[in-house]
Amino acid sequence: MNGTGYILVVEDSRTQARQLEETLKPLGCSVSLAYNGKEALEVMRRERPTLVIADILMPELNGYQLCKIIKADDKLKDVPVVLITQLSDPPEIVRGMECGADDFIVKPYNEDFLLTRIQAILRIKVEEHEAAKEVVILVVEDSPTQAEHLKHILEQHEYQVSVAHDGREALVLLSQGRPRLVISDIVMPEMDGYEFAYEVKRDPELKKTPVILVTSLLDKKDIVRRASVVADGYFTKPFDDRYLVSKVESLLASSRREAEGDGDKINVSFAGEHYAIASGRRQILTFLLSIYENA
Template sequence: MSARVLVVDDVLPNVKLLAAKLTREYFNVITAFNGPEALDLINREAPDIVLLDVMMPGMDGFEVCERIRSNPATMHIPVIMVTALSDVADRVRGLEAGADDFLTKPVNDIALFARVRSLVRLKMMMDEWRLRESTSGQFGVIERSGSLLNESYERARVLILEDSALDLEKVAETLERDHHEVLSSDSCAKALEQALNTELDLVVISLTLMNEDGLRLCSQLRSHERTRQVPILLMVDEGDLNHVAKGLDLGANDYVIKPIDRNEMLARARTQIRRKRYQERLRSNYEHSLSMALTDSLTGVFNRRYVNAHLPRLLERAIDSHKPVSVLMFDIDHFKVVNDSYGHSVGDEVLREVSARASRNLRTFDLVARLGGEEFVVILPDTDGEAALIVAERLRHRIAETPFAVSAEVGQINVTVSIGISVGGRLGDTAEGLIRRADDALYEAKRLGRNCVVADARAEIEG
């Protein structure tokens, strides 16, 4: 996973060491040597994550972090504080300032890379929800969601998986300070059952269980739709970085080291609960605003109006961040024959199923829209031409491989699609040009015999 990482430290060797490590892992690294320079770069370069030294002259890392969090344009950027300070009070101060984690020098590579990747994944998802809410706001039907730090962290429902009675009692008492409703379990099976039957705001999982593997529950929670977005906080023994890295890769959001410091536990829990509630507010605003105005009433996917508003903003972000955005334009082959042979009601059934198959085979932050008739568009953020070609071929195959069940006497019919690809993200690109190039590639796919994928020449070069 590639990302733009801002490394901030007033000591040049420290900057060079971190930059070299991250570059070897294929991250794009930019650097700053003091707080004001860092804030200026954040505003100009829009990094995906900030690695921030604490002890800097003038403006220290705590103040920099607080300024990042107080700015609505940057408050969602993950911040990892990297410092020689190792006292728990310093960690808590950093977390309360808005930091997502606190790594002690010399930085362990396993912890560093796992944390960066985990937080970048979170930011990608948050970026898409923020952009979609912003697009929806253009139509004047919602109010903005406000600040992440303004979200309440109290009165949450928290599930704890822990088989140590002493540790469970300490963690539960700590969380109850914020008036949380605390549920507990001593087995993965029981905890999963509770999670699937209860609306949770946070799950705390011990990785020091005597007879079970807490990572199993972590994996199970991420595999179920109902619990996929519930934040997970791991409790681990000091030095057990391999389990931490694995847990973050599986989708855990944060971790705390045993023996548990009460203030640190509260700070980390508050961060996760606030983030979940902020994300839920974004999603709720977005879904409410689009349910009527911006979705296609037949298929339930977006309509042309939404694409016309959203794609220019997405392309602008792609140009600013130097990350490509790809467009797939596709339509149903010989759709007129379907309508003429079986009637428009069967044609509507086919349109709905094509939309459903397209949506099921894309990432959660990709976008599917019906432009009209049998013509659809898929927008793929942060996707180059090579990856877009793989997605398009998979989509074409998933539609063609299984006949469509229909209400007509024949019972089922075969359906195929033709797909054209374009890629944007260069200075001067426009949404209209991106759509036009994808449409031209789609026309070429139909000329070549249909049921195939054709990439615009520029997409092939960039892929």
């Protein structure tokens, strides 16, 4: 594969696969061919493609199924998938959207039209990649070893990382420059993660900054307490590196959407104690997903 990445074409018709390979040559990318969904997954897991173009009607594993598997894989889910088919019924197109496809092209297609669509998708991926290099994530962790581990994981994905060793130091760094996301340990000296998250979320300038809490605590009351300080998610130690990166990407994507307005606190009784949940709708949803994924 060349330095510009490669496009994977998945088509059970060898004639059409080669024709599509020829059509894509003007893009300057290498093209690999797979003749069914299972073969495509084997190729992708050996070397991740820049983009996948897949026919829908294939034996063994059809295009919908292949797309669902790709989008459910933490290492592959951000690879754009374009589905190509002769089917043009609206329900079929909806199925393509439901499985997470990035685009849907109906045969027969104009070659220039196909190239324009593929170029647009590749351009967006390049822009997202470049934007990610400018994202600063603040890690708040009193353990130098664990702070360095988190920093290493994030820098591997080209995020810029700042490190604070407790909540008070983190607030000073936040006042000097706003990061796009914060990952904070809970048990720390000076100011713990709960108090720190509360201070972030009550600050009008910082409250929309996603905060992820990291802890080894498993008490269910403690989980509810996380919601009361409007954390956007949490991890229990030890955590899977891929899950961490996936959650970071998800929260960064959410933070780019339209900001929510502040709402009234929700009063909740749990295990004989009362809590005032100040989360907005986005925070509640992402928080509940964090609980589900950590169950």
